Amino acid sequence: MSEHRNATPGAAEPMAGGGRMDCATEATEAFLAHRNLLFTVAYEMLGSAADAEDALQETWLRWVRVDLGQVSDRRAYLVRIATRRSLDRLRTIKRRKEAYVGPWLPEPLLTAPDVAEDVELAESVSMALMLVLETLSPTERAVFVLREVFGVGYEEIAAAVGKTPATVRQIAHRARRHVDARRPREAVSPSQARAALESFQRALETRDLQGLLDVLAPEVVLVSDGGGVKQAAPRPITGAGKVARMIVSGLGKARIALTSEPAVVNGNPALLLRVDGEIDGVMAVRVEDARITGLYYVRNPRKLTRIASETPLTLK
DSSP states (O other): OOOOOOOOTTOEEEOGGGOEEEHHHHHHHHHHHTHHHHHHHHHHHHSOHHHHHHHHHHHHHHHTTSOGGGOSOHHHHHHHHHHHHHHHHHHHHHHHHHTOSSOOOOOOOBOOHHHHHOHHHHHHTSHHHHHHHTTSOHHHHHHHIIIIITOOOHHHHHHHHTOOHHHHHHHHHHHHHHHHTTSOSSOOOHHHHHHHHHHHHHHHHHTOHHHHHHHEEEEEEEEEEOTTTSOOOSSOEESHHHHHHHHHHHHHHHTOOEEEEEEEETTEEEEEEEETTEEEEEEEEEEETTEEEEEEEEOOGGGOTTSSSOOOOOOO
């Protein structure tokens, strides 16, 4: 279904039973009913809450010009508009990311604890999977997110990305194979992830080198994002020994008063790190076989605006 742009905002539409409802009010209610879903779609495609909000604003501006009488499935129609707006923005911000200073990490979101209990949702917005999605092309990412995360049909995806259903099937297969080769080998329960994070937290706060070595997997990778504003490693650091020594020596040299607070970030256990009482960054982890295989430390202040209050996410 194409996007209808000839509707007049504020015009009244006939309703069943002879009733009439103001078109703008009806459009607003439909948009708000699906807003959390639309934000989740846009965020998973863009990795940035700020850009996701911009995509939603553009979605709203398109939506209020739609002839609602011609829309049979408002949820699907809104998702289609949000996908198109996100795709346009994704192609633009890709160039911005290429010019980013140092490693780029998704913008962390403080989420409700019940998000962690939804295994499918928690994995889809995890730092680990979001980074894997960064390696896909914009169209591959859109197809993967819509198909694998939200279960959208091939024909609907084809309409959203401007491809044929047959082509979308091929893209979906290619993207799934790419992601499966790079995602965690097996999902761990929230309790297992919390246990690993608690061990890491104790070792971090006590500067315990051996404690860090015990909880870090030999192949652990540390990625830190300062965005050129805060100090961060210019490239990922690999190996338990290197990561543990860098953490302990860095804390020792700086002689800082570091404290950490457990939180649920992107649906997964994480730490909010404070220096002298002020937020310094968010540490998210990837856990496999009870040990940490990925550490993701976001320090860029511009990416820390969504950790003061919970962001609602949903797959429905």
